Amino acid sequence: xxxxxxxxxxxxxxxxxxxxxxxxxxxxxxxxxxxxxxxxxxxxxxxxxxxxxxxxxxxxxxxxxxxxxxxxxxxxxxxxxxxxxxxxxxxxxxxxxxxxxxxxxxxxxxxxxxxxxxxxxxxxxxxxxxxxxxxxxxxxxxxxxxxxxxxxxxxxxxxxxxxxxxxxxxxxxxxxxxxxxxxxxxxxxxxxxxxxxxxxxxxxxxxxxxxxxxxxxxxxxxxxxxx
Amino acid sequence: xxxxxxxxxxxxxxxxxxxxxxxxxxxxxxxxxxxxxxxxxxxxxxxxxxxxxxxxxxxxxxxxxxxxxxxxxxxxxxx
Numbered sequence: 001x002x003x004x005x006x007x008x009x010x011x012x013x014x015x016x017x018x019x020x021x022x023x024x025x026x027x028x029x030x031x032x033x034x035x036x037x038x039x040x041x042x043x044x045x046x047x048x049x050x051x052x053x054x055x056x057x058x059x060x061x062x063x064x065x066x067x068x069x070x071x072x073x074x075x076x077x078x079x080x081x082x083x084x085x086x087x088x089x090x091x092x093x094x095x096x097x098x099x100x101x102x103x104x105x106x107x108x109x110x111x112x113x114x115x116x117x118x119x120x121x122x123x124x125x126x127x128x129x130x131x132x133x134x135x136x137x138x139x140x141x142x143x144x145x146x147x148x149x150x151x152x153x154x155x156x157x158x159x160x161x162x163x164x165x166x167x168x169x170x171x172x173x174x175x176x177x178x179x180x181x182x183x184x185x186x187x188x189x190x191x192x193x194x195x196x197x198x199x200x201x202x203x204x205x206x207x208x209x210x211x212x213x214x215x216x217x218x219x220x221x222x223x224x225x226x227x
Numbered sequence: 228x229x230x231x232x233x234x235x236x237x238x239x240x241x242x243x244x245x246x247x248x249x250x251x252x253x254x255x256x257x258x259x260x261x262x263x264x265x266x267x268x269x270x271x272x273x274x275x276x277x278x279x280x281x282x283x284x285x286x287x288x289x290x291x292x293x294x295x296x297x298x299x300x301x302x303x304x305x306x
Contacts, residue, residue, distance in 0.1 A: 042274040058295055065292060094295065106243050148240060148298055179252065 001227045003029040003044040009062050010209060013049035013085065020203040021046070023058055024219040030174060037067045043226040044081045045072055047088030048140070049201055059102060061214040062089030069095060071176040080194045081226060089187075089197030096201065098188050098197045100149035105142070106180025112141040115178055115200060117186050120161075123188055123198055125195045125225040127164055128216035136167050136214035137177070138200040140178060145199040147181035147188075154183055164189045165198055228273055228281050229306040234294045235266035269293055278305055 002141045003021050007014045012050065014031065021044075034052070039045065047069075053062035063069055076082050076097060078147050084092040092098040105111060114137050119130040119195045130136065149157070157163060165187030177184045179199075185199030202215025236242045250261040271288070275281035280282050285303045294301040 057293070061295070063296075093297070096243060101295055103241070103298060104243050106241065108247055110244050144245075146241075150297075190231070 001025045001038075001043040001044060001223050002027060004042045004126075005029050005046045006031050006032050006034065006038055006068055007047055007048075008034040008050065008066070010052045010054055010089070011048050011050035013087075013201065016201070017046050017048045017203045020206040020216070020219055024216060025042035025204065025223050032068060034066045035225055037071060042080065043101065044083060044222055045075060047072070047082065047084040047091050048203075049086030049088060052087055052091065055087075055144070056189075058090075060087060060094040063087075063091045065095035066168050073097065075171055078197055079192070079194055081222065083222070084195075084197040085201055085203065086117040086140075086145070086199055089199055090144065092195065092197040094159065097195050098190055099153050099162075100188070101145045101216070102144050102199070103148050104144055105146050111139075111145075111176075111178050112139070114139050115186075116176055116202060117165045118168045119164070121164050121189075122167055124164060124193055124196070126189065126218055126221055128224060129191065129221040137212055137213075138202055138205045138215050139212075140166070140200045141200055142179070142203075143179065143211060145153070145179040147185040147199070149182060158187065160191060160212070161212070162189050162191070163187075165200070196215050228275050230271045230273065230281065230285050231304045231306055232269040232271060232285065232289060232293055233266055233304075234269065234289075234299050235264060235301075236298055237300050240298050244255075274276045281305060 090102045166184040201217045202218040205212035205215035244265040245263040252260045289301040
């Protein structure tokens with residue numbers, strides 16, 4: 001599987017994504033600069049976490065208008081898989097490739113810690129190496145991670161099975177939602193099943209030496225599907 | 228020409244910053260404060276043939292970049 005990682009000024013998880021992609025797929029991804037207007041031929045495009053353009057105006061708003069993201073949209077329309085992690089998820093909602101918006105965390109703090117997620121769907125290119133309903137631990141690191149969409153949109157995306165990861169309740173049954181996301185949404189897929197956005201960082205949980213491997217299977221799923 | 232654009236969260240969208248400000252005002256003793264909403268102020272200087280042309284262009288800027296229509300409303304004033 002060939003992949004590309006887009007690098008914006010302010011991206012800080014681009015290399016984490018590249019290291020994980022190379023470890024899982026055996027192929028070094030191509031790093032693509034934000035000012036470029038074209039992409040190499042790849043099977044997967046990753047919009048990494050970070051603070052593209054300093055998150056000025058709104059998280060992901062400037063990046064959504066960049067030359068490379070116009071190319072990403074064109075590739076997505078051709079069916080190339082796109083994974084947006086954290087700031088990448090914000091960029092995907094700002095471009096309209098995914099519905100909704102990501103807002104300031106309800107507690108106003110930047111939160112950097114492990115969270116538990118429930119895998120809602122395993123029949124996607126991104127999650128087929130997980131088991132349905134499985135509880136996985138993946139870190140988050142964000143200040144603008146509260147997922148918002150209007151009720152009507154939420155009902156539609158739930159009805160169409162677009163919610164792929166949800167923040168898990170605590171073992172005692174209390175909410176484990178760290179940021180106020182509506183309906184505990186942590187990760188979404190688009191209608192075509194080729195575009196995914198998620199706030200947690202699976203690329204930071206793909207090596208036991210770094211404290212967890214639950215994120216690794218997301219990249220294994222992609223490798224299995226896109227090879 | 229100068230324009231002032233005010234971007235605010237739509238009604239019904241949780242505004243955690245506004246809520247934090249309201250709490251701070253309450254703790255200062257301003258008990259009458261019922262709600263606070265925080266927004267953004269953007270000032271734009273632009274060249275335009277006339278006010279109508281400026282209004283059209285500013286409106287396009289808001290729709291394409293300055294406001295996110297999923298969560299925000301905007302208001303344009305020519306100064």
